Amino acid sequence: MAGGKIQKKRHGAGTGGGGARLQGGIPFEKSKGQHILRNPALVDSIVAKAGLKPTDTVLEIGPGTGNLTKRLLEAGVKAVVAVELDPRMVLELNRRFQGHPLSSRLKVIQGDVLKCDLPxxxxxxxxxxxxxxxxxxxxxxxxxxxxxxxxxxxxxEFAMRLVAQPGDSLYCRLSVNVQLLSRVSHLLKVGRNNFRPPPKVDSSVVRIEPRKPLPPVSFKEWDGLVRICFNWKNKTLGSLFKQKRVLELLEKNYKIMQSLQLAQDAEMGEEKMSADDVALLANMVEDLSMETPDEKEDDEMEMDDSDMGGDGGTSFKEKIMGILQQGDFAEKRGSKLSQVDFLYLLSLFNKAGIHFS
Incomplete structure (x- = not known):
């Protein structure tokens, strides 16, 4: 199923005189994103681009009436596990595949894919x-x-944010974080008229391949840096890191690390992104939505021109500026930085004992 930004209807409300319905007369619920893909050629194209193998177990999310499910089963995979929230659709799926020669390869799970444990x-x-x-x-x-x-x-638009590159207008924190963890590629554009009922937006099919192994970086550190760089993504990093709140946060982390007498250079060189670290992504959804905040005006940026006094008489702010200048980052903008740039910048901060978590 698919859905755009469409106003919710009351649960169980009909679709009106010309509304789209299931074969049994059950109305689609737009509030649940129930827009069924009705173009058989497009369904075949999606299955073909998936590169399925006979040994594959395929996870399908929101199977709806089973148009894509049927093609997946016919592709000769080992099994299809379909997770569906709407109990009406579950009944429709079971009815459709009852007695089907490939039904033994299909398992339907009724539940919220965001809340259930995935197999x-x-x-x-x-x-x-x-x-x-x-x-x-x-x-x-x-x-x-x-x-x-x-x-x-x-x-x-969400798909274009996933694949956006440095300098693109849609390049954002979502782009950077997804691309840190995976390789993302755009496969094909899908017009809204390929759905029943048509949503209000066009769609795109995207391929996401998780990186193996994961990058040798702490995700907490990574996201702390990226968050700062994209608060005002078109401001220079030199301006961003002069903000009083940023300097206070970084100096606090700096002093904590010093007091614990951690050998940061050695430890950070060995740190890897763990499964628990990646799982923190699930708690960042509200910050990584498709919508990006409006850029704030220059006068909203609280700058600090005082001596923070954090490094034996040397201004902590000067320490930060020195790190940015060392990597030639002071005049660069977050919206222009690549994955390699962010990784290099993070390594410079960490080597100087500056941490973001």
Whole structure:
């Protein structure tokens, strides 16, 4: 199923005189993102691009009436596990595949995909309700064991944020975090008229391949840095890191690390992103939604020109500025930085004993 930003209707409300309904007369609920993909050629194309193998267990999310489910089963995979929230759709699926020669390969789970424990799967192929795009993406990326890939249809703008590159207008914190954990590629654009009923937006199919192994970085550290850089993504890093609240946070972390006498250079060099670390992504959904906050005006940025006094008489602010200048980052902007740039900048801060968590 798929859905755009459409106003919710009361649970169980009909769709009106010309509203779309299931074969049994059950109305679709737009509030649940129930927009059924009705173009058979498009369904076939999605399955073909998934690169399925006979040994694959496929996870399908929001199967709806089972158009994609049927193609997945016919592709000769080992099993299809379909997770569906709407009990009416579960009944429809069971009725449709009852007595089907491949029905033994299908398992239907009724429940909220964001709340239930996902079973083992090799690949995810899904046409999802768009309102769960962000939390679902990060739930999949935190799933263990790591799956091979996911081929998912998203609202087009969300998909374009996932694949955006440095300098693109849609490049944001969502782009940076997803691309840290996976390789993302755009597969095809899907017009709204391929659905019944048509949503108000176009869609895109995206391929997400989790990185194996995960990058050798603490995600807490990574996101702390990226969060600062994208608060005002078109401001220079030199301006961002002069903010009083940023300096106070970093100096507090700096003093804590010093007091604990941790050998940070050695430890951070060995630190890896753990499954628990990645799982923190699930709690960041509200910050990583498709919508990005409006840029704040210059006069809203609380700057600090005082001596923070955090390094034996040397201004802590000067210490921070020195790190930025060392990597030639002071005049650069977060919206222009690549994954390699962020990793390098984080390593410079960490080597100087500056941490973001």
């Amino acid at each position: 083992y799967f090799d690949i995810c192929v899904a046409n999802i309700p768009y309102q769960i795009s962000s939390p679902l993406t990060f739930k999949l990326l935190s799933h263990r064991p790591i799956f091979r890939c996911a081929v998912i249809m998203f609202q087009r």
